[in-house]
Amino acid sequence: MERITIDPITRLEGHGKIDIFLNEEGDVANTYFQIPELRGFERFCVGRPVEEMPVLTNRICGVCPEAHHMAAAKAGDAVYGVEPTSAAKKLRELLYMGFYFTDHTTHFYALGGPDFVMGPDAPVAQRNILGVIHKVGLEIGGKVIQARKYGHTVVEMLGGRKVHPCTSIPGGVTKGLTEAERQEIEKMGRWGIEFAQFSLQLFSDLVMGNPYYVDLILGDIYTHKTHYMGMVDENNHVNFYDGKVSIVDPDGKRLGKYAPADYTDWIAEHVEPWTYLKFPYLKNVGWKGFTDGNDSGVYMATPLSRLNASDGMATPLAQERYEQFYDTLGGKPVHQRLATHWARLVELLYAAERLVELATDEEITSDKLHNVPTQTPTEGVGIVEAPRGTLTHHYWTDERGILTKVNLIVGTTNNYAPITMSIKKAAKSLIKKGTVVNEGLLNMVEMAFRAYDPCFGCATHSLPGQMPLQVTIRNNEGEVMDVLSQYVHPAFLCER
Amino acid sequence: MSGTVNELPRVAFFDFTSCEGCQLTVLDALQTHPELLKVVNIVEFREASSARSEDYQIAFIEGSCTRPGDEERLRKIRETAVYVIALGACAHLGGINAIRNRQPLLDVRQYVYGDKAEWYDTYPARAIDQVIQVDAVIPGCPIDRDEFVRVVTVLLQGRQPKLPDYPMCIECKLHENICVYERGQVCLGPITRAGCNAICPAYGYGCEGCRGLVSAPNMESFQEVLAQHGLSQAEIDEKLSLFLTNQTLLEKELVHG
Ligand code: SF4
Ligand code: SF4
Ligand code: SF4
Numbered sequence: 001m002e003r004i005t006i007d008p009i010t011r012l013e014g015h016g017k018i019d020i021f022l023n024e025e026g027d028v029a030n031t032y033f034q035i036p037e038l039r040g041f042e043r044f045c046v047g048r049p050v051e052e053m054p055v056l057t058n059r060i061c062g063v064c065p066e067a068h069h070m071a072a073a074k075a076g077d078a079v080y081g082v083e084p085t086s087a088a089k090k091l092r093e094l095l096y097m098g099f100y101f102t103d104h105t106t107h108f109y110a111l112g113g114p115d116f117v118m119g120p121d122a123p124v125a126q127r128n129i130l131g132v133i134h135k136v137g138l139e140i141g142g143k144v145i146q147a148r149k150y151g152h153t154v155v156e157m158l159g160g161r162k163v164h165p166c167t168s169i170p171g172g173v174t175k176g177l178t179e180a181e182r183q184e185i186e187k188m189g190r191w192g193i194e195f196a197q198f199s200l201q202l203f204s205d206l207v208m209g210n211p212y213y214v215d216l217i218l219g220d221i222y223t224h225k226t227h228y229m230g231m232v233d234e235n236n237h238v239n240f241y242d243g244k245v246s247i248v249d250p251d252g253k254r255l256g257k258y259a260p261a262d263y264t265d266w267i268a269e270h271v272e273p274w275t276y277l278k279f280p281y282l283k284n285v286g287w288k289g290f291t292d293g294n295d296s297g298v299y300m301a302t303p304l305s306r307l308n309a310s311d312g313m314a315t316p317l318a319q320e321r322y323e324q325f326y327d328t329l330g331g332k333p334v335h336q337r338l339a340t341h342w343a344r345l346v347e348l349l350y351a352a353e354r355l356v357e358l359a360t361d362e363e364i365t366s367d368k369l370h371n372v373p374t375q376t377p378t379e380g381v382g383i384v385e386a387p388r389g390t391l392t393h394h395y396w397t398d399e400r401g402i403l404t405k406v407n408l409i410v411g412t413t414n415n416y417a418p419i420t421m422s423i424k425k426a427a428k429s430l431i432k433k434g435t436v437v438n439e440g441l442l443n444m445v446e447m448a449f450r451a452y453d454p455c456f457g458c459a460t461h462s463l464p465g466q467m468p469l470q471v472t473i474r475n476n477e478g479e480v481m482d483v484l485s486q487y488v489h490p491a492f493l494c495e496r
Numbered sequence: 497m498s499g500t501v502n503e504l505p506r507v508a509f510f511d512f513t514s515c516e517g518c519q520l521t522v523l524d525a526l527q528t529h530p531e532l533l534k535v536v537n538i539v540e541f542r543e544a545s546s547a548r549s550e551d552y553q554i555a556f557i558e559g560s561c562t563r564p565g566d567e568e569r570l571r572k573i574r575e576t577a578v579y580v581i582a583l584g585a586c587a588h589l590g591g592i593n594a595i596r597n598r599q600p601l602l603d604v605r606q607y608v609y610g611d612k613a614e615w616y617d618t619y620p621a622r623a624i625d626q627v628i629q630v631d632a633v634i635p636g637c638p639i640d641r642d643e644f645v646r647v648v649t650v651l652l653q654g655r656q657p658k659l660p661d662y663p664m665c666i667e668c669k670l671h672e673n674i675c676v677y678e679r680g681q682v683c684l685g686p687i688t689r690a691g692c693n694a695i696c697p698a699y700g701y702g703c704e705g706c707r708g709l710v711s712a713p714n715m716e717s718f719q720e721v722l723a724q725h726g727l728s729q730a731e732i733d734e735k736l737s738l739f740l741t742n743q744t745l746l747e748k749e750l751v752h753g
Binding site: 062152169 | 514515595700704
C-alpha cells in the first residue's frame with residue numbers, strides 16, 4: 001500500500017501527523033490523523049487544591065486560557081455547591097465576551113478568512129492577513145489590530161494578568177469594575193458591533209457574492225451530516241458562558257439538553273489503537289465508526305454546531321444575521337463545514353452585542369463579587385463554550401477540596417472524529433487513481449482543518465491554522481519519493 | 497540610524513514544553529512596539545514564520561526541558577548563541593511542568609497512557625539553566641510585555657539586564673493594594689521577586705510566585721507565617737510547588753527519572 005504522510009512538524013515527535021494510505025489503484029484507502037493526549041495535566045492536577053484549577057488549567061494552552069479559566073471556576077462552584085453572585089457571573093461573562101471577540105477576530109482575519117478572501121488556490125504566501133490587506137485595503141489591518149486590542153483590554157481589566165487571568169474563583173470573582181472602566185468597555189463594545197457588522201459585510205461581498213466560493217462552500221467535499229452540540233440559554237439561544245448543552249440530530253431535531261452534571265449520560269469516548277486521543281460520541285446513538293448520518297454518534301462542536309443546535313441568537317443584530325445565514329444556505333441545519341467561517345462572524349457580532357449589554361447592566365459595577373463557599377466539597381462539572389467547541393471540566397475532591405480525579409474534554413477533542421472524516425473526504429476528492437499529489441491537496445486538507453479551527457495547543461502545541469504541513473509520498477516499499485511542504489503564516493508579526 | 501538587515505543582531509526564538517503564552521506575549525510586544533523590528537533581525541520564530549536559521553547571536557528559549565532529546569537541542573542552541581535568555585516561568589523555573597516532579601513519574605505515565613506508559617518518558621521537567629548556562633531571564637507566567645521590551649532594549653545597548661531583587665510585598669505596598677492576607681487568603685508575595693506590578697494582589701488574588709524566589713528569601717519565617725494562617729505542611733508544600741517546585745524542593749524531591 002502506498003503511503004502519504006502529512007506531518008505537521010511539531011516539537012512533540014510523532015504527534016499531530018496525518019497518514020494517507022492509498023490502495024493498489026492509487027485511491028485513498030484510509031487516513032489517520034493522530035494527536036496525543038494532554039501532557040499529563042489531568043494527572044498532575046490530582047493532589048492539588050480545587051481553588052487552584054482556574055489558574056493551573058489555563059496554562060494548558062496560551063491560545064484559549066480564558067476558556068479553561070472559566071470552565072475551572074464553574075467546576076469549582078459546582079464542587080463547593082456555591083452559586084456565584086449575580087454580578088460575579090456577569091463579570092465573568094463580560095471577560096469571556098472580550099476573549100471571544102479577540103479570538104474570533106484573529107481566526108477570521110489571520111487564519112481562516114484568507115482562504116476565502118484570497119481564494120483557496122492563491123499561493124500560500126498570499127493567503128494571510130497581508131494578502132487580505134492588499135486586497136481589501138490598508139485600513140483593515142489597523143481595524144483588526146484595534147479589534148484584537150480591545151478584546152485583550154477587556155480581559156486584562158477584569159482578569160489581571162494578560163495571558164492567564166487569575167480573578168475567577170469558586171463562588172465568584174476577586175475584582176470588580178469601576179465606573180470609568182465600565183464606560184471604556186462600553187465604548188469598545190460599541191465599536192466592536194460596528195467592526196463585526198463590517199466583517200459580515202466583507203464576507204457577504206467577497207465570498208457569497210462569488211459563485212465559485214458559493215459552490216465551494218455548498219459543495220460535497222466538506223459536507224458531513226452529523227449531530228451537533230452547543231450550549232444554549234433557557235430560550236434555546238446560543239450562550240458561551242452558561243446554560244445547558246443542546247444536541248440536535250442531522251435533521252435538526254433536538255434530541256435533548258443536558259445540564260453539565262449529566263454529561264456522562266450523553267457522552268462516551270471511543271478508543272482507537274492508533275492514537276492517544278479518545279473520540280467522544282453520543283452515547284445513546286452509539287459509535288458506528290467514522291461516518292455521518294442519524295445512526296452515527298459522531299457529533300461536532302464548533303461555531304456552526306452552536307448555531308445548528310440553537311433556536312437563534314439572544315441579541316437583535318446577531319439574530320438578523322442568523323436568519324440571513326440559514327435563508328441563504330437553505331435552512332437548518334447547515335452541514336457544510338466551510339460555513340463555519342460565516343457562523344463564526346455571526347458569533348463575533350453576538351459577542352460584541354453581549355459585551356455592550358453586560359457593560360450597560362446596572363449590576364456590573366456592583367461590589368457583591370463573591371459568595372463564600374460553605375459546603376463540603378465533593379464533585380462538580382463546569383462547562384463553557386470554548387471558541388473551538390464545548391469545554392468540559394469534571395473534578396472530584398476529598399472533603400478538604402483536594403483533587404482526587406480530573407477529567408477534561410477539551411474543545412477540539414469533540415471534533416476529532418469529524419476532523420478525521422473531513423481530511424479523508426478532502427483527500428479522496430483530490431487523490432484519484434494515483435494522481436500526482438500537489439499543493440492543491442495540502443490546501444484542501446488545510447482548509448478542512450481550518451474550518452474546525454483545531455487548537456492542539458494543549459497537545460501538539462501548534463497554533464490553530466498555522467500548521468506547517470508536509471506531505472511525504474512513499475512508494476510501496478515505503479521509500480520516500482517526494483516531499484511537499486508549506487507553512488501557514490499567522491502574519492501578525494508582519495502586519496505593521 | 498538602523499543598519500541594513502544583515503548588520504542587525506540576529507535573534508532566534510525556540511520553544512520547548514510550554515503553553516506558548518510567552519511567545520504570544522512577544523508577538524503582542526512586536527505589535528505594540530514595532531520599532532523593535534527595526535533594530536533586530538528575527539531569523540527564527542516558529543510562531544510567526546517558517547524561516548529557520550542556524551546563525552543567530554541572541555536566543556530566547558520558552559518552555560521547560562522535559563525529554564532527554566531536549567538537552568541536545570539546548571546544547572546546540574548554547575553553542576550557537578552568544579546570549580541565551582530564558583523566557584517565562586517554564587524556562588526559568590520549570591514552571592508548572594515541574595509540578596509532576598513531585599509525583600512518582602511512573603504513576604503519571606500510567607494514569608495518562610495506561611498500558612502505553614512506556615512510551616512516555618520518566619524525565620523530570622527541568623528549568624533551562626539546569627541543562628545549559630543561561631545569561632539572562634525574563635520571569636513570569638506569562639512574561640510581562642513591558643519587561644520584555646525593557647530587557648531587549650538593555651541587551652541591545654550591550655548592558656546586562658537586571659531584574660528587581662526585592663520581594664513583591666514592596667511593590668504591592670507601593671501600589672497601595674489591600675493585602676490579601678487581610679481577606680484570609682494566602683500570598684507568596686513575601687518570598688517572590690517583584691517586577692510584575694504585583695498584578696495578582698492588585699486584582700485580589702494571592703501571588704503564586706510565578707516570577708520565582710527573590711534572592712535569599714526567608715523561607716523559614718515565611719513557612720511559619722503560613723502555618724499561623726492555618727496551613728498544614730502539605731498545604732504549604734502545594735503552595736510552593738505551583739511554580740517553585742524546582743527552587744524549593746530540588747534536593748530532596750528531584751530524584752525520580
Ligand atoms: S511561562 Fe506560563 S505563559 Fe509562558 S509558556 Fe510557560 S505556561 Fe505559558
Ligand atoms: S498581598 Fe501579597 S504581595 Fe501584597 S503585601 Fe500582602 S503578602 Fe505582600
Ligand atoms: S503577582 Fe505573583 S503570581 Fe502574579 S504575576 Fe506577579 S509574580 Fe506572578
